[in-house]
Amino acid sequence: MEVLVPAFLLAALAQLGDRPALLTAVLADRFERRLTVALAAGLAHGMGSVLAALGGAAVAPLLTPEAQSLLLAVALVAGGVTGLWRPAPANRYERWRFGSFGTPLLAVFVLALGEQTQFFAFALAASGEAWFAAAGATLGALAVAVAAAMLGEAGWARVPLRALRLGAAAIFLVAGIVIGLGALRLTG
Structure with a gap:
């Protein structure tokens, strides 16, 4: 639960x-069904988080506690570095016609596959609490x-x-460095 x-x-x-x-x-703007789109996106993130957590649980027995901490540090530093630059605009998936639930479910799943949220879930799951890592990442x-979804594209742009991205990147970098130094026993 930690x-x-x-x-x-x-x-x-x-x-x-x-x-x-x-x-x-x-x-959400395209389909005008904000809650449906948000729930589909959440489910897509949940599927990705579960896959990441399963991977983390699979490697957990192979890692020492120091290696688990180092894995988390690497995930945090990688997340911090990727947060320093603006992401490319997302494809709008205008040709996808799977409805207000299917389109966001599939599109968000494909877009989020392998991104930093899943790397965080993987690293946290490697500490031995895979389902809590997946649940936390999904809820976040x-x-x-x-x-x-509630703000829509214009509101989200404001x-x-x-x-926020740069602030999060700084937090990830600092936390990753501190955890990494601790894992390598370079700090007291």
């Missing part, structure tokens, strides 16, 4: 300036998806995403 809140916070911070949230806002991404 990883539930960190997974939630990491996922929410990572998703704020990322492409899946913008795509959720775009699709869902919270951002709901906000993006959120200071650049500042």
Whole structure:
């Protein structure tokens, strides 16, 4: 249960300036069914988080506690580095005709596959609490998806995403460095 809140916070911070949230806002405007689109996006994130958590649980027995901490540090530093630049605009998936639930479910799943939220879930799951890591990451991404869907594309564009993305990147970098130094026993 220790990883539930960190997974939630990491996922929410990572998703704020990322492409899946913008795509959720775009699709919510397109289909005009905001809650349906948000729930589909949340389910897509949930599927990705479960896959990541299963991977983390698979490698957990192979890792020492120091290696688990180092894996989390690498995930945080990687998330921080990727957060320093603006993500490319998301494809609007205008040709996809799977409805207000199917389109966001598939599009967000494809777009979010392998992004930093899943890397965080993988690293946290490797500490031995895979389902809590998946649940926390899913809930954090869902919270951002709901906000993006309710605001729509124009409202989401008014959120200071650049500042939030850079702030989250700084937090990830500092936390990753501190955890990494501790894992390598370079700090007291």
